[in-house]
Amino acid sequence: MGTVVTKIFEYRDEQIEALGQADITLGAAMQRLGRVERVIIPxxxxxxxxxxxxxxxxxxxxxxxxxxxxxxxxxxxxxxxxxxxxxxxxxxxxxxxxxxxxxxxxxxxxxxxxxxxxxxxxxxxxxxxxxxxxxxxxxxxxxxxxxxSMERPDIVSWGDIAIRRGMMKLYGLDSLTREQFEQYRKRYSPWGSVASIYLWELSFE
Missing domain, CATH: 1.10.340.30 (Hypothetical protein; domain 2)
Incomplete structure (x- = not known):
C-alpha cells in the first residue's frame, strides 16, 4: 500500500492579522475559528x-x-x-x-x-x-x-464551489457574482490562500 506524504500548509500570525485588517468580517471569523490546519501534499x-x-x-x-x-x-x-x-x-x-x-x-x-x-x-x-x-x-x-502542493500565498479559486459557499456564508449573501468575488479576492491579496483555508472551513460549518 502506498502512503502519500502530507504536511500542513504553513502560514504565520502576521498573515492572519493582515487579513483581519483588510477585512473585518473575515478577521472576526478567523478569530472565532482559531487556527485552521490545511493538509497538503508536497x-x-x-x-x-x-x-x-x-x-x-x-x-x-x-x-x-x-x-x-x-x-x-x-x-x-x-x-x-x-x-x-x-x-x-x-x-x-x-x-x-x-x-x-x-x-x-x-x-x-x-x-x-x-x-x-x-x-x-x-x-x-x-x-x-x-x-x-x-x-x-x-x-x-x-x-x-x-x-x-506548492503553498503559493495568494490563491482564491472562483472555480471552487466550497470557497464560493464560504464567501456567501461569511458575508450573508444569497448569491455571489464574479464581480463581488473579485472584489473580495483583491481585498485578501497577497494572502488569499490563507483566506481560502478559512473560507473552506466556513463552507463546511
Missing part, C-alpha cells in the same frame, strides 16, 4: 492526481477514492501508475475520463515531456498555463496544485 505529481480525483465530487467521495487508489495501486508515482491500465485506475471509483487523464499525465511526466519540478520556479499564471495545456486539467485543478 509531491507535485501525487498532488496533481489528487486534484484530478477531486474534480466535481465531494471532499468525502474524493477521500474514499484517494484511499482506495493507494491501497489498490500503491505508490502514486508516474512510474508505478504506468504499471496499471486506465481500467485498473477507474476501478478505484472514478470516471473513465479521469482514469485516462491520470494515465496520460503519468506517461507525460515519466517521458519527461513535462518536468513538474520546473513549475516551482514559475509565477502562478505561468503554472496555470502549463498545467491547463494537459488533458483533463482546467484552471481549478491547476489552482488546487498551487495551494495544496
Amino acid at each position: 509531491d507535485l505529481f501525487a498532488a496533481l492526481v489528487h486534484a484530478i480525483v477531486g474534480q466535481l465530487i465531494s471532499v468525502k467521495a474524493a477521500a474514499t477514492v484517494w484511499g482506495r487508489m493507494q491501497e489498490q495501486l500503491g505508490e502514486i508515482t508516474p512510474q508505478n501508475l504506468l504499471l496499471y491500465t486506465a481500467d485498473d485506475i477507474q476501478h478505484c471509483g472514478m470516471t473513465m475520463k479521469k482514469a485516462r487523464c491520470i494515465e496520460a499525465i503519468a506517461r507525460t511526466v515519466a517521458k519527461r515531456e513535462l518536468d513538474l519540478e520546473n513549475l516551482r520556479e514559475l509565477p502562478d499564471q505561468e503554472v496555470i498555463a502549463r498545467l491547463t495545456a494537459l488533458p483533463g486539467i482546467g484552471r481549478w485543478t491547476a489552482e488546487m496544485l498551487l495551494i495544496n
Whole structure:
C-alpha cells in the first residue's frame, strides 16, 4: 500500500492579522475559528492526481477514492501508475475520463515531456498555463496544485464551489457574482490562500 506524504500548509500570525485588517468580517471569523490546519501534499505529481480525483465530487467521495487508489495501486508515482491500465485506475471509483487523464499525465511526466519540478520556479499564471495545456486539467485543478502542493500565498479559486459557499456564508449573501468575488479576492491579496483555508472551513460549518 502506498502512503502519500502530507504536511500542513504553513502560514504565520502576521498573515492572519493582515487579513483581519483588510477585512473585518473575515478577521472576526478567523478569530472565532482559531487556527485552521490545511493538509497538503508536497509531491507535485501525487498532488496533481489528487486534484484530478477531486474534480466535481465531494471532499468525502474524493477521500474514499484517494484511499482506495493507494491501497489498490500503491505508490502514486508516474512510474508505478504506468504499471496499471486506465481500467485498473477507474476501478478505484472514478470516471473513465479521469482514469485516462491520470494515465496520460503519468506517461507525460515519466517521458519527461513535462518536468513538474520546473513549475516551482514559475509565477502562478505561468503554472496555470502549463498545467491547463494537459488533458483533463482546467484552471481549478491547476489552482488546487498551487495551494495544496506548492503553498503559493495568494490563491482564491472562483472555480471552487466550497470557497464560493464560504464567501456567501461569511458575508450573508444569497448569491455571489464574479464581480463581488473579485472584489473580495483583491481585498485578501497577497494572502488569499490563507483566506481560502478559512473560507473552506466556513463552507463546511
